[in-house]
Every structure is written in C-alpha cells, then in structure tokens.
Amino acid sequence: xxxxxSAVINGKQVQSAVEPRTSLAxxxxxxxxxxxxxxxxxxxxxxxxxxxxxxxxxxACITLAVGIDGSDIRTLEGLENDALMLVLKSAFHDKHGLxxxxxxxxxxxxxxxxxxxxxxxxxxxxxIAMSGNxxxxxxxxxxxxxxxxxxxxxxxxxxxxxxxx
Amino acid sequence: MKPAPFDYHRATSIEDAIAHLQAGDxxxxxxxxxxxxxxxxxxxxxxxxxxxxxxxxxxxxxIVARADAIxxxxxxxxxxxxxxxxxxxxxxxxxxxxxxxAYRAVRTRGTIGGAVALADPAADWLTTIIxxxxxxxxxxxxxxxxxxxxxxALGPYMTVIGDAELIEAIIxxxxxxxxxxxxxxxxxxxxxxxxSMAIALIDKALxxxxxxxxxxxxxxxxxxxxAREIAAGTIGGxxxxxxxxxxxxxxxxxxxxxxxxxxxVAMRAVANSERR
Numbered sequence: 001x002x003x004x005x006s007a008v009i010n011g012k013q014v015q016s017a018v019e020p021r022t023s024l025a026x027x028x029x030x031x032x033x034x035x036x037x038x039x040x041x042x043x044x045x046x047x048x049x050x051x052x053x054x055x056x057x058x059x060a061c062i063t064l065a066v067g068i069d070g071s072d073i074r075t076l077e078g079l080e081n082d083a084l085m086l087v088l089k090s091a092f093h094d095k096h097g098l099x100x101x102x103x104x105x106x107x108x109x110x111x112x113x114x115x116x117x118x119x120x121x122x123x124x125x126x127x128i129a130m131s132g133n134x135x136x137x138x139x140x141x142x143x144x145x146x147x148x149x150x151x152x153x154x155x156x157x158x159x160x161x162x163x164x165x
Numbered sequence: 166m167k168p169a170p171f172d173y174h175r176a177t178s179i180e181d182a183i184a185h186l187q188a189g190d191x192x193x194x195x196x197x198x199x200x201x202x203x204x205x206x207x208x209x210x211x212x213x214x215x216x217x218x219x220x221x222x223x224x225x226x227x228i229v230a231r232a233d234a235i236x237x238x239x240x241x242x243x244x245x246x247x248x249x250x251x252x253x254x255x256x257x258x259x260x261x262x263x264x265x266x267a268y269r270a271v272r273t274r275g276t277i278g279g280a281v282a283l284a285d286p287a288a289d290w291l292t293t294i295i296x297x298x299x300x301x302x303x304x305x306x307x308x309x310x311x312x313x314x315x316x317x318a319l320g321p322y323m324t325v326i327g328d329a330e331l332i333e334a335i336i337x338x339x340x341x342x343x344x345x346x347x348x349x350x351x352x353x354x355x356x357x358x359x360x361s362m363a364i365a366l367i368d369k370a371l372x373x374x375x376x377x378x379x380x381x382x383x384x385x386x387x388x389x390x391x392a393r394e395i396a397a398g399t400i401g402g403x404x405x406x407x408x409x410x411x412x413x414x415x416x417x418x419x420x421x422x423x424x425x426x427x428x429x430v431a432m433r434a435v436a437n438s439e440r441r
Contacts, residue, residue, distance in 0.1 A: 003173060020173030020216065021206070042167055043204040047270065056244070056273040062203035063274070066173050067196070067218055113269065131355035132268025 005069040010034070010078030018065040025049045025060035028075060036076035036105045040134070047133035050106040051075050057113045076105045085112055087157065088150045097146030099137035106133050111147045119155055123148060167207035172215040179224055179304055179331065185217045186329035187306060195219050195331055197240060197279030200271045225278070225333065228252065234339060236302070239278020239332045247272060254339035255297055256441075258346045258364070262293045267356045278332040284318045284384070287358040289350075290335075291318055292379030295387060296346075296364040299337040305330030318384035343370035347438030349430050350380075361426045363434035365395070372396050376435065378412070378427050386415055388431065395435060405432050 002017040009032060018027060023042075028034040028051070037060055040046035044062040051060045052074040079085040088108055091097065098104045107130070114121070114129050121129065126147050127140075135143060176182035186193045191214035196202060198220075205211035219225055220240065228251050229236040235254045245251050246263025253259055266272055266280075266289050280290040281301060294301070294314040301317045303310050306329050314335075318324050326332070350362040359380040366375040374395035379385040394407045409428045412419060419427065 001172070019170070021168040021170055023167070023203075023207075043207050044200065044271065045204075047268070050270050053273075057270040058274050059200075059270050062199060062207065064173070064196075064199065064203065064216075066175075067199070067220065069175070110270065128355055129269065132270055 003066045005066055007068050007070065008072045010074055016065070020064065020066050022065045023061050024051070024053075024063040024065045024068055024073070027065040028060060028073075034075050034077050038102055038105055040102065045134070046103070046106070047110060048103050048106040050109045050133065052078075052109060052113070057109055076108060079109075079112065082112075083157070084115060084150075084154055087153050088112060088115070088146070091146040091150035091153065092143075095146040095149050096139070096142035098142070099135075099139045103133060103135045103137075107135070107143055111150065114147070115151055115154055119151055121151065126151075167209070168203075169206075169209055169212075171206075171213045173218065174215065175218045176222055179222060179333065182217050182219055182222060182331060183304070183306055183329050185215070186331075188215055191215060193217060193329075195282075197282075198242065198275040199279075200267070200275035201279070201283050201285070219331070225331075227334075230254075232339075234336050236334045236336045237277060238334050239282075240276045241278070241335075243267075243272035243275050243277070243280075244269070246277070254337055256340055256342065256344060256346060258293065258297065258340075258348070258366075259337070261348065262289050265289070265350075265356075271356075277335055281317070281335060282324065282326060282332050284322050284324045285358070286318075286321045286383060286385070287360070287362075287380040289359070289362070289379075292362055292364060292377055292385040294335055294337065295379075295385050296366055296375055296377040297337050297340065298375075299335055301332055302334040302336055303327075303330050304333045309333070311336070315387060320383045340366070341368055341371060344368040344373075345438045345441045347434040347436065347441070349433035349437055351426065351430055361423075361430040363427070363431040365431070365434040365438045367395060367435070367438045376408070376431060378431050381419075381423075381427065382417055386412070386417070388412070391431070404435065408432065 004017045038048040040048040042061045044059045049060040174185045193215040194213045196216045196218045225238045225240040227238045243263040243266045299314045347365040350359045362379045374392040376388040376392045390411045391408045
C-alpha cells in the first residue's frame with residue numbers, strides 16, 4: 001500500500017505516493033530524476049548517496065522515503081548556485097579530486113557540511129571526517145587536497161564572512 | 166529498492182506506537198534513526214512485517230536535566246551529543262563518544278535509544294551507559310519500568326526489552342567532577358564497529374574506579390576486581406595481570422588473541438584517563 005508524502009526537495013514542494021520500502025535515494029533518482037545522488041553499496045557504507053535532510057547530511061539509501069514527510073531535502077542539484085559548493089567544485093577540478101566521479105556527489109555534500117561546521121581542520125582531521133565516503137578509484141590524496149584548498153579559499157572569501165554573520 | 170515489502174505506521178504518541186507494535190504473530194519493529202535497521206532491511210537480514218516510525222513522537226525527544234541526573238529522550242541523536250546541543254554530566258565522555266560513532270551522516274540520524282535497544286556488543290553507547298551507571302527507562306503495554314544499564318543487555322542483540330516495549334529515555338547520573346575518564350577503541354577502519362573498546366572511570370579523590378570492556382562476544386563486561394585494583398593504586402604489570410585474569414575468569418570464551426586484545430585495550434583506557 002502506498003503512503004502519500006509531501007516534502008520540499010531542492011526548494012520545490014513535492015507530493016508523492018511511495019511504497020514504505022522505497023528509499024529516499026530511489027525516490028530522488030527514479031521518480032524525480034535527480035541522478036546526482038548515486039547509489040553504491042545501498043547499505044549505508046559508501047556514502048555516495050549522501051544528501052542533506054533539514055540541512056544535515058544523511059545517507060539517502062538507508063532513509064525511507066515515507067520517513068521524510070515534511071522535511072527539506074537538498075541534493076547536489078539543489079546546491080548548484082551555492083557559494084561554498086562552487087568553491088568546492090572548483091577545488092575538486094583544480095586539485096584532481098575525482099577520477100571516475102562516482103563518489104564525487106557524496107564527497108561534495110560531506111565536504112560542504114564539514115566546511116560549514118569546521119572550516120579550520122588539518123589534514124588528519126579532514127581524513128577522519130571524510131572517512132564515511134569511499135572512493136574506489138582510491139583517489140583520496142586528491143580529494144583531501146581539494147578539500148584543504150577549498151577550505152583555504154572559503155576562509156578567505158567574503159561569502160564565508162557573510163555566512164558567519 | 167532492496168527490502169521486502171512491509172507496512173508502515175507513523176506513530177503519533179508513545180501509546181499509539183505501543184498499540185501498533187502489538188502485532189500478534191506478525192513481526193513489528195520500532196524505527197528510530199534507522200541507521201542499523203534499514204541496512205539490515207536492505208540486506209534482508211532483519212525480517213519485518215510492519216515498521217512503527219517513532220521519529221515524530223516529541224515525548225521521546227525530551228531532555229530533562231535533574232539535580233542528580235540527566236534524562237535523555239531515546240531519540241537524542243549522536244550528533245546532538247557531539248555538538249553539545251544537549252547538557253552533559255559525564256565530564257565530556259558522552260560528547261566524545263557521540264563524536265566518534267560511525268560517520269557524520271550516520272550520527273545526524275542515529276539515536277542513543279535505537280543503538281542501546283539493538284544491543285550490538287560492538288556499539289558504543291551500550292558500553293558507555295554501563296560505564297556511567299545509567300538507567301534505561303522502558304515503556305510498554307504493562308506500563309513503565311526502569312532497568313539498570315548493567316542489567317539491560319543479556320547477550321549479543323539480546324535485551325530485557327519485552328514485547329511492544331520501547332526505550333523511552335536513558336537516565337545518566339551526574340558524575341563527580343573529580344572523576345577522570347579514559348577511552349580506547351580498536352577498529353580496523355575509522356568509523357567501523359569496534360573489535361574491542363574499553364572505558365575507565367577513575368576518581369582518585371573518592372578512591373573509586375570503574376572499568377568496562379565492550380565489543381566482546383556478549384554484553385559488555387564490568388571488571389570489578391580490576392577496578393578495585395585501580396582504586397587501590399595498582400599500576401603497570403600488576404594491573405595488566407589482574408585484568409587478564411579477570412577476563413579469563415569471566416566465563417566468556419576468549420581466544421588467546423582476543424584476551425590479549427581486550428586486556429591491552431583496557432590498559433590503554435586506564436592510561437588515557439591520566440591524560441584528562
């Protein structure tokens with residue numbers, strides 16, 4: 001039996017009727033065609049499906065779509081014009097933060113959340129904070145360099161100052 | 166989609182949740198943060214005919230700071246402890262534990278009540294609440310009761326929780342300010358379940374100590390004899406021998422490798438308490 005839900009997804013009010021076993025990731029990808037959210041392990045391990053639920057990062061593959069009724073969801077598509085995300089994307093481009101790109105949306109969302117909460121981390125702290133996102137190309141050196149570079153740019157930018165106010 | 170079909174009920178109150186968990190022969194499971202249950206459903210390891218979603222029940226989110234203890238609603242997330250959004254009476258142990266469970270995207274959803282209810286021997290909160298001498302407040306079809314954390318887990322994934330019963334809150338007594346805690350955990354990968362973990366609580370001013378070893382083959386072990394040795398000032402090789410002996414006598418079937426692992430981790434937890 002389908003249950004109707006209503007949520008704000010990337011700023012738009014969305015109504016849907018979902019089977020209880022449908023994951024948020026499947027709702028995003030298959031019904032709403034928001035395919036930046038990738039599905040790797042589908043058991044909460046790899047982090048490729050990380051999205052923001054009410055501004056907090058969460059695994060879309062182990063979040064039931066019925067459970068997000070009334071929430072505000074943002075995927076990578078919804079952060080297209082976000083100042084911090086633009087800095088991160090540019091850093092991933094410059095510092096070789098991706099190879100095949102499969103893990104990248106999850107990496108970007110996790111890094112976005114990390115820099116919003118803790119903008120001044122050293123390399124070891126970034127590695128621990130990003131340990132929930134797996135890159136099977138094993139391109140971690142480039143990913144960590146990208147996040148460090150983005151953190152420096154973000155800390156020096158006017159957008160960061162405004163954000164803190 | 167991965168799981169087998171199930172029914173879903175979004176509970177509006179504790180009473181409503183209990184009513185819907187009473188499902189006769191069907192398997193009804195409460196859903197809190199879902200960070201263990203949903204992976205298990207996706208892998209089809211945990212059968213469920215009905216999920217009762219607790220996340221909209223405000224009564225399970227309440228925090229009550231009392232003079233003697235803090236009562237954390239079962240739905241308090243790991244991230245709430247990590248971020249200091251809830252009061253602490255453990256000299257910083259609970260915020261520390263909250264900050265190193267799995268990964269941030271798990272900590273924002275996972276709850277202390279859900280973690281304790283699952284009673285995975287390798288999970289962090291069960292060992293922590295036993296160390297802190299916390300109580301577990303339960304509510305079910307027969308009313309409310311409170312169980313000491315030390316009596317709560319019966320074995321791996323086995324607890325005293327009855328049919329259609331829920332954890333309502335975890336009640337953590339205020340620890341003395343003179344107490345120092347030490348923690349040590351061995352996990353092969355950052356954020357993974359532990360292979361061994363230990364928490365030492367040592368209060369030199371009051372001459373008291375507690376030593377708990379988790380991630381064993383059953384409920385966490387409270388090492389009372391070793392704690393008395395610590396309180397009496399035993400250190401080094403003498404203490405290590407006492408810990409090994411108590412683990413060996415615990416009735417658990419530890420391999421020599423596990424015995425060495427757990428005793429080493431316990432010693433390191435004791436040593437870490439000196440650094441605080």
